[in-house]
Amino acid sequence: LLAHGYEVLSISLPPETAHPLDGVQYVYCDVATASDDELLALLDGVDAVAYAAGADERIAPQAPAAGFFYRANVLPTQRMARLARQAGVTSFVVYGSYFAEFAERWPELGLRENAGYVRTRLLQEQVAFLEGEGAMTVTSLRLPWIFGTMPGAVPLWSMFVAMDAAVPEDSPIAVPA
Template structure:
């Protein structure tokens, strides 16, 4: 196959490109900024239909590994920002791929869409602008692709791992926390987790099979206590992880929501609703569990071990 990968310089995008080439597929790597290994640079939110048409000529498939995550908090209302980053570029890309005769596509999405389907009573797409954008991304992208271009949506939880120059976007603050002297306090509940290599495997398989399914990609389901403990161990700062009462979580999220209202901002994940999610076990039952410990160590390396020193314990 000849495959166009949009977002090829990101953590997962780099792994997808590598795995495609290992499988003897031809890859055109696209990203916003020029760097070694990138064939073409453009911003997926601003690229024209003409640019996409010329770029997609002769390609069998396309992978969208870009988009707007929920870390940066825009001004209210936030949904248009997430729509512009997650929905608009996918619609343009799928329309162009369909016209170019592509026969398969993969979009890297969020596991919140899995829970929006399995627990409609949670009203995730109603409560959270970011989740709404991911749900709409899948629906509108498939509509733009039409019946002859199957679009697989990989529903991703926390993704651990490392690629050249890239770590998970959310890892920086967590890395500083586990290495600090601050107590490790976590709520009840937990999350599914996976690795960048597992996502790449799933993306390539979906392309090769021309799947049009919603595919949760999960290696392990971990409580917050287990996850933070394993991260601290990997970082060389093994210590006890304490329980954070549910009331404290709700209080902190209420305060966060008040601050956002006062500053005119709106998070992609509504703070009040986010408290409910943090207190739940957002676990996904799929396949045989596989340890993510190696990917955790890649994401949070033990610097003292690298220097030849002893591992610290606090």
């Protein structure tokens, strides 16, 4: 974004990143606890929002999980989309889940009916679409695992590198069909 001449504002939870990118304005706050007025002030003059806050499938709440994921993902997304629209944002992108894609692509798996996390990720998209209807473009990116690194942070996938390093070089690798 910076290379294309955009001003970039990052709103995220502390702790601050070890090496912030030059040219990015960083604001550290919890959007879940910030007031509507605080968020509207941050969104003032913003054209597009890429929204990636929430809980993912690595969290295992007590059963039933749907209520937890509804409160963690659906309600905050709806609020942020509503506030973005109110602030005049024209494009809102929800960083969704590849599980939502799986639920629609393979309905025979029963993910929509039997997995509270998946059901709420689909609902998260829908509330964002409804909040933006007629006033801002809303897009959902159903992202798979993203592999990368950040200075000072241990990547989530580092456990797989360690597992691979422990396997002798001439060992076969099992890959499901």
